[in-house]
Amino acid sequence: MHVQRYIKIAKWRANRQLKQQQMSWQERIRGIVKRGQAIWFNLSTAQKLYLLALTSLLVLQSGWLCTALTIVALTVEFWPKFNQLWHSLAGKALILIFYATVANFVLASASGIVNEVTMVSANQLNYTHNFATLIYLPPWALGITLVTLLALQLFLPLYIIFLLLIKPFGSDRIKFITQSYSPLLTALLRFVLSSVVMINIFAFVDGKAATDIVDDISSSFSQSQPLSVKPKEQQEQVIEQLSEQIEQHTEPKALDGQPSVRGDGGDEGDTEIANAVFSFIDTKGYFERSKRLIALFAYNFEANSYSRCEKSENSKVVELNDYEVVEIALDNSMPYGYSFIVKACHSPGIKPPM
Secondary structure, eight states: OOHHHHEEEEEHHHHHHHHHHHHHHHHHHHHHHHHHHHHHHOOOHHHHHHHHEEEEEEEIHHHHHHHHHHHHHHHHHHHHHHHHTTTHHHHHHHHHHHHHHHHHHHHHHHHHHHHOOOOOOOOHHHHHHHHHHHHHHHHHHHHHHHHHHHHHHHHHHHHHHHHHHHGGGOOOOOGGGSSSSHHHHHHHHHHHHHHHHHHHHHHHTTTOOHHHHHHHHHHHHHSSSSSGGGGGGHHHHHHHHHHHHHHHHHHHHHHHHHHOOOOOOHHHHHHHHHHHHHHHOOOOOOHHHHHHHHHHHHHHHHHOOOOOSOOOEEEEEEEOOOEEEEEEOOOSSTTTSSEEEEEEEEOOOOOOOO
């Protein structure tokens, strides 16, 4: 009887302790939930988007969703500041100078790309140069803007610390910090997410995976160290890698791997177009595909089907001057799917100089 009584008492005490622990855990969970709700409602819209971007990166492991949410958050956060800066005279001057610089770099870059693709000066192909500028303007503007915002994140924590240091001297600029919840942590999170955005944009432009971009960055940092400082084994590895890269660049590119469609007679034009489409699909990277689009634009829109100068069949020409033309034709053996050949203008009225 006494043993059963002791067992009942032990069970009652165990159940009581278990219920108390459950109640304490429930109270803690409620406290954590309330605390989380309070923090969530104290966050601004941009901070909530930053938190969602971080969650998508860590939980869903989706780099592009993180990139999209971060870009939206940066736009929501900095667009009012951009408008405020635009409404001041000094701000307008600063913004115009900034984007004028971007436009100058885009024009110069587009000119070089047109020259690389067509092998003639971009001044001779004005419409193609304008088309190349339109293609390269969005990535340049977005990239330089993101780099600028990323650089600002490095100085923002120092600026906030400076405001904290001057607060005892009666400075009212410390109100800048109270506008948002945990500004230092937000600045750190913004810097990390902006870095993720940059890596994903570089991956899209180069046609690589984000992990490959990270590996390239880490390898570039390691290779930036002086070779003489590294151990002998690492020196030999670096020399072997450099020799392999040189051999890859010096080897002639094989064209057998490209898909081709063969036809007979009247289907030759359709075959060339089909091969050009396959080559464009197989091309990786934004800039490499842009070069193919530039060559296609020059052939279809800049060049003329009829000319006073003699030309080959199924080709188009652009007159450089009275004596020279550039002949453009479909040629899948060329790097960008078209051949650009400068020829002398043979016409009934003008003979080329001897």
